[in-house]
Amino acid sequence: MKKTAYLETARGAKPQGKETPAAAPAEFKIIGQPxxxxxxxxxxxxxxxxxxxxxxxxxxxxKILRSPHASAEVTAVDLTAAQGLSGVMAAVKLKxxxxxxxxxxxxxxxxVSERIAEDALKLIKVEYRTLPFxxxxxxxxxxxxxxxxxxxxxxxxxxYSRGSVDQGFAEAEVTFERTYRTAIEIHQPVETxxxxxxxxxxxxxxxxxxxAIFNVRDGLAEALGIPETKVRVIKMYMGGGFGSKLDVNEHxxxxxxxxxxxxRPVKITLTRKENSLCVGNRPSTQITIxxxxxxxxxxxxLSLKNITCGGTDRGDEASEPLIDIYKxxxxxxxxxxxxxxxxxxxxxxxxxxxxxxxxxxxxxxxLATELGLDPLEFRRKNYTTSNQGGTGIVYSSKGLDKCxxxxxxxIDWTRRNKKPGEGQGKRRRGLxxxxxxxxxxxxxxxxxxxxLHRDGSVEAISGTQDLGxxxxxxxxxxxxxTLGLEPKDIxxxxxxxxxxxxxxxxxxxxxxxxxxxxxxxALKAADYLREMAAKKLSVPAADIVLAGGKLFAKSKPDTxxxxxxxxxxxxxxxxxxxxxGPMPAGFAYNTFGAHFAEVEVDTETGRxxxxxxxxxxxxxxxxxxxxxxxxxxxGITQGISTALFxxxxxxxxxxxxxxxxxxxxKIATSMDMPEIVPIFxxxxxxxxxxxxxxxxxxxPRIPPSAAVANAVxxxxxxxxxxxxxTPDKVLRALQSKEAGS
Amino acid sequence: MEKTSRKKKKTVTRRAFLQGxxxxxxxxxxxxxxxxxxxxxxxxxxxxxxxxxxxTINFTVNGKQVSAEVEPRETLLEVLRDQLKLAGTxxxxxxxxxxxxxxxxxxxxxxxxxFPAVRANGRQVVTVEGLAEGEALHxxxxxxxxxxxYQCGYCMPGFIMASVALLNQNxxxxxxxxxxxLSGNLCRCGNYVKIYEAVAAASQKMRKS
Numbered sequence: 001m002k003k004t005a006y007l008e009t010a011r012g013a014k015p016q017g018k019e020t021p022a023a024a025p026a027e028f029k030i031i032g033q034p035x036x037x038x039x040x041x042x043x044x045x046x047x048x049x050x051x052x053x054x055x056x057x058x059x060x061x062x063k064i065l066r067s068p069h070a071s072a073e074v075t076a077v078d079l080t081a082a083q084g085l086s087g088v089m090a091a092v093k094l095k096x097x098x099x100x101x102x103x104x105x106x107x108x109x110x111x112v113s114e115r116i117a118e119d120a121l122k123l124i125k126v127e128y129r130t131l132p133f134x135x136x137x138x139x140x141x142x143x144x145x146x147x148x149x150x151x152x153x154x155x156x157x158x159x160y161s162r163g164s165v166d167q168g169f170a171e172a173e174v175t176f177e178r179t180y181r182t183a184i185e186i187h188q189p190v191e192t193x194x195x196x197x198x199x200x201x202x203x204x205x206x207x208x209x210x211x212a213i214f215n216v217r218d219g220l221a222e223a224l225g226i227p228e229t230k231v232r233v234i235k236m237y238m239g240g241g242f243g244s245k246l247d248v249n250e251h252x253x254x255x256x257x258x259x260x261x262x263x264r265p266v267k268i269t270l271t272r273k274e275n276s277l278c279v280g281n282r283p284s285t286q287i288t289i290x291x292x293x294x295x296x297x298x299x300x301x302l303s304l305k306n307i308t309c310g311g312t313d314r315g316d317e318a319s320e321p322l323i324d325i326y327k328x329x330x331x332x333x334x335x336x337x338x339x340x341x342x343x344x345x346x347x348x349x350x351x352x353x354x355x356x357x358x359x360x361x362x363x364x365x366x367l368a369t370e371l372g373l374d375p376l377e378f379r380r381k382n383y384t385t386s387n388q389g390g391t392g393i394v395y396s397s398k399g400l401d402k403c404x405x406x407x408x409x410x411i412d413w414t415r416r417n418k419k420p421g422e423g424q425g426k427r428r429r430g431l432x433x434x435x436x437x438x439x440x441x442x443x444x445x446x447x448x449x450x451x452l453h454r455d456g457s458v459e460a461i462s463g464t465q466d467l468g469x470x471x472x473x474x475x476x477x478x479x480x481x482t483l484g485l486e487p488k489d490i491x492x493x494x495x496x497x498x499x500x501x502x503x504x505x506x507x508x509x510x511x512x513x514x515x516x517x518x519x520x521x522a523l524k525a526a527d528y529l530r531e532m533a534a535k536k537l538s539v540p541a542a543d544i545v546l547a548g549g550k551l552f553a554k555s556k557p558d559t560x561x562x563x564x565x566x567x568x569x570x571x572x573x574x575x576x577x578x579x580x581g582p583m584p585a586g587f588a589y590n591t592f593g594a595h596f597a598e599v600e601v602d603t604e605t606g607r608x609x610x611x612x613x614x615x616x617x618x619x620x621x622x623x624x625x626x627x628x629x630x631x632x633x634x635g636i637t638q639g640i641s642t643a644l645f646x647x648x649x650x651x652x653x654x655x656x657x658x659x660x661x662x663x664x665x666k667i668a669t670s671m672d673m674p675e676i677v678p679i680f681x682x683x684x685x686x687x688x689x690x691x692x693x694x695x696x697x698x699x700p701r702i703p704p705s706a707a708v709a710n711a712v713x714x715x716x717x718x719x720x721x722x723x724x725x726t727p728d729k730v731l732r733a734l735q736s737k738e739a740g741s
Numbered sequence: 742m743e744k745t746s747r748k749k750k751k752t753v754t755r756r757a758f759l760q761g762x763x764x765x766x767x768x769x770x771x772x773x774x775x776x777x778x779x780x781x782x783x784x785x786x787x788x789x790x791x792x793x794x795x796x797t798i799n800f801t802v803n804g805k806q807v808s809a810e811v812e813p814r815e816t817l818l819e820v821l822r823d824q825l826k827l828a829g830t831x832x833x834x835x836x837x838x839x840x841x842x843x844x845x846x847x848x849x850x851x852x853x854x855x856f857p858a859v860r861a862n863g864r865q866v867v868t869v870e871g872l873a874e875g876e877a878l879h880x881x882x883x884x885x886x887x888x889x890x891y892q893c894g895y896c897m898p899g900f901i902m903a904s905v906a907l908l909n910q911n912x913x914x915x916x917x918x919x920x921x922x923l924s925g926n927l928c929r930c931g932n933y934v935k936i937y938e939a940v941a942a943a944s945q946k947m948r949k950s
Contacts (some may be wrong), residue, residue: 043895045878190928629935
C-alpha cells in the first residue's frame with residue numbers, strides 16, 4: 001500500500017466517539033498473564049501451512065523475468081522459444097516501454113516445475129535500449145541528472161510549523177545543528193513473497209503471504225476487473241512481513257492471470273534476490289536538525305529538514321517524533337523525497353519513526369552534552385502530557401515518565417560516563433538511552449464474531465492476520481476470559497476474506513483493533529448465556545458469573561450449570577457480532593517507551609558490541625505477557641541490526657544491487673545479541689477501548705538504534721551520525737576525534 | 742513436479758554438455774534435457790554420462806524407508822519438499838546462508854538446500870516432522886513453545902533441528918556454546934534471546950530424564 005495510506009491508517013481515524021466505551025475491568029484472570037501460543041504445537045512440528053507450502057496436484061509454477069537494467073526501454077520481447085519448451089504452459093509479456101529499476105518485471109512463464117520455469121526465462125529474448133540512470137540521492141539531485149519519472153527527481157512531501165522558529169532561536173542561549181543519515185534497509189522476511197492462485201469458474205481464490213488479505217482482495221479485483229465478491233484471499237501462516245507484505249503485489253496479479261489463462265492453479269514464490277530487489281525497502285534519510293535551548297535545558301526551537309529516498313516511490317516522512325514528543329513551542333519541518341532508479345520503498349516496521357528517532361534522539365544527546373546536562377534529565381525537563389503536533393490535545397494515557405524511572409534504575413544510569421569518552425583502555429563501555437512515540441490506537445469499525453456451538457465448542461472469528469505476533473492466542477485469551485473458559489477451548493478462525501473485516505496487520509493496529517472487537521462479541525455471547533442460565537437456575541441474570549467452564553450464581557455459588565450443558569439447550573448455533581467502537585474525541589492516543597543500552601566499543605577494531613538493553617514500554621494493558629516480550633526482544637534485535645549492519649548497496653556504475661542475498665546483506669545473528677530486559681509499565685488506558693490496550697508492534701523497533709548510537713557516544717566521546725555504524729565508520733570517527741583534539 | 746515426464750530418457754551430446762557449462766542459451770537447452778523433460782525433436786545423441794543420469798536413491802526419512810528418483814543437481818531440500826511433501830523443512834535463501842532448511846543427516850545438522858540429494862542414499866534423515874513421538878513433543882519442541890522462542894515460526898524447523906543436533910553433541914551447553922551452535926541460523930523476527938532460553942530449558946529437561 002502507498003506509504004501515505006499506511007500512515008493514515010496507522011495514525012488512526014480522528015477520534016470522534018462521544019462516550020467512553022464500556023470500561024475495561026481493573027483485573028483480569030487470563031488477560032495479562034503469560035500464555036503459550038494456542039497453535040504452538042502446529043508450528044514446532046512443521047505442520048503449520050505457509051503459502052510456500054500450499055500445494056495442488058495439477059499446480060503450475062510461475063517465474064518472472066526481470067529487468068537487469070536500472071533504466072531501459074523494452075523494445076521487443078520474444079516468447080517463442082520459451083513457449084516451445086516442453087513443460088511450459090504459458091508465457092506472457094508484462095512490459096513494453098520504460099523499465100525504471102533493476103528487478104522490474106518484463107515477462108512471465110508458468111510451467112509444470114519451478115526448474116522448467118527457470119529455464120524458460122532464459123529462453124525469452126528481450127531487447128533493451130539502455131538509458132541513463134541514477135541510483136544515489138546525491139546524484140539524483142544534481143543538475144542535469146537523468147529523470148526517474150516525468151516530473152523532477154526532488155519533490156516536497158511534507159511541511160509543518162508551529163510558533164516561530166526564528167523567535168525561538170533568538171530566545172535560545174545555545175543553538176546547535178547536526179545532520180544524521182540512515183541507510184536503505186531491506187525487510188528480508190524469511191518466507192519470501194509467495195502467492196497461489198486458483199480459479200473455480202469465474203471465482204478466484206488466492207493464498208498469499210500477506211499482512212493484509214482485504215487489501216490483496218481489493219487490489220486483485222481492481223487489477224483483474226472483477227467484483228470483490230468474486231475474489232477470496234486466504235493467509236494461514238506467514239514467514240515475516242515487516243511492512244513488505246501490506247498490499248497486493250504485481251507477481252500475485254501475474255499468478256492470477258496465468259492461472260486464468262491455463263485453467264490450472266499457479267504458484268509463484270520469489271527468490272531471495274527478487275525479495276531484495278522489488279518488494280520494498282526502508283527508505284534512506286538525511287535529516288538535519290537545528291535546535292535551540294535555554295541553559296537550564298528548556299527547548300525554545302526545533303527545525304528539521306529531511307531528504308529521503310525510496311527509489312522510484314516516495315521516501316519516509318520522519319518528523320513525527322520531533323513534532324510530538326517534547327514540549328517545544330516553535331517547530332518547523334520540511335521534508336523532501338528524491339527519486340532514483342532503484343526498487344520502491346515500502347512501509348518498514350515503524351516507517352519514518354526509526355529514522356526520525358535516530359536523528360532526534362542523537363540530537364538530544366548531543367545538545368544535552370553541550371548544555372552540560374544529563375541527557376535523561378534534559379528529556380524530563382521537556383516532558384509533556386499533551387500531544388504537541390495535535391495542538392496540545394491531552395494524551396489519554398502516557399507512561400513515558402515511568403519508563404524513564406524504571407529504565408534508569410534497571411540499567412543503573414549512574415554508571416554512565418559523566419563526560420562522554422572519559423573511559424580509558426582499548427575497549428570502552430558507555431550507556432545511552434532514547435525515547436519512543438508511536439500511534440497504535442487501533443481502527444474503529446473492526447469486526448469479529450464469536451460463535452457458540454451446541455456441542456460446547458466456541459469459535460472466535462476475524463478476517464485478521466497473525467504475523468507471528470500472537471493474534472490467534474490473544475483472541476483465544478480474550479474469548480476465554482470473557483466466557484469463563486480456557487484459551488485451549490477456543491477455535492480460532494482468521495486469515496480469510498470470508499470472515500468479518502479487520503484492518504491490515506501493521507502499524508501496531510491488530511491488538512487494539514481485533515482485541516476490542518472480540519471482547520465486544522464475547523461480552524454479547526456472555527450476556528446471552530447469562531440469560532439462559534438465569535432461567536435454568538432461577539436466579540437473576542445479573543447474578544450469574546462465568547468462570548471455570550461453568551455459569552453460577554454469585555449469591556449461591558453451588559447453584560451452577562456447566563457451560564457445555566447450557567449450550568446443549570440452544571436450538572441452533574449462535575453467532576454474536578462484535579465491533580471495535582470509536583475512541584472518545586478530545587484525546588490523543590499514543591504508545592511510549594524508553595530504551596537504555598550499554599555497549600562496548602573496541603577502539604582498535606571499531607567493532608561495537610551491545611552488552612545489554614533495558615526496554616520499558618507503556619502500551620496500555622498487556623494482553624499476553626509472553627508474546628509481548630517476544631515483540632520487544634524482536635524489535636530490539638532488528639534495531640541493533642539496523643544500527644550496526646544493514647545496508648542495501650547499489651553499484652553506481654551498473655545500477656545493480658550488489659548484496660541481494662543474506663550473506664552480503666548482513667542481519668543480526670545469535671552471536672550479536674545482548675542481554676535484553678523487556679519491562680511493561682502496567683497501566684490501563686481509561687478510554688481507548690473496552691480492554692485498555694494499545695499496539696506493540698512498532699514501539700520496540702523505534703528506539704534501539706538511537707540508544708545504541710548514544711551509548712557509543714558515551715563510550716568513546718564521538719557521535720556517529722550515520723547508521724549502520726560499521727567498524728570503518730567507527731574507526732574514521734575515532735581518528736577524526738584524535739585529529740581534532 | 743511431474744513425475745511421469747521425469748521418467749523419460751534423456752540424452753545429450755558431450756559437445757552440447759561442454760557448451761552448456763559455458764551457460765547461455767545452449768546451457769539452458771541442455772539443462773532442460775538433463776532434467777528429463779522432452780526436448781522437442783532431438784536428434785540421435787550419445788547417452789548421458791552415467792554421473793548425469795537420474796538415480797534412484799534409498800534412504801530413511803524420520804525412520805521410514807523411502808526411495809526417490811533424483812537428478813544430480815537436485816537438493817535434499819527439493820526432494821523432501823517437492824517429492825516427499827514434507828513441507829516442514831523450509832526454503833528461505835536456497836544457498837546456505839540462513840539455516841532455514843536444516844535437517845539431521847546421520848545425526849549431523851545439515852543445510853538441506855546445499856546437500857545433493859544423491860548423497861542422501863543410504864543415510865538416515867530426520868526432519869522436524871520426525872521429532873515428536875505421536876502426540877508427545879520432543880523436549881526441544883516443548884521448550885520452544887513454553888519459552889515462546891519464535892514469532893512467525895518459519896525459521897523454527899531449522900532452529901529446532903540445529904538445537905537438537907547441538908544438544909545431542911553437547912547435552913549441557915553454556916550460553917556461549919548455544920549462541921555459537923545456532924549461529925548458522927537466521928531469525929528475522931529476532932527472537933534469538935528467547936531461543937537460547939528454550940535450548941537451555943530443553944537441555945535441563947533432557948538431562949533430568
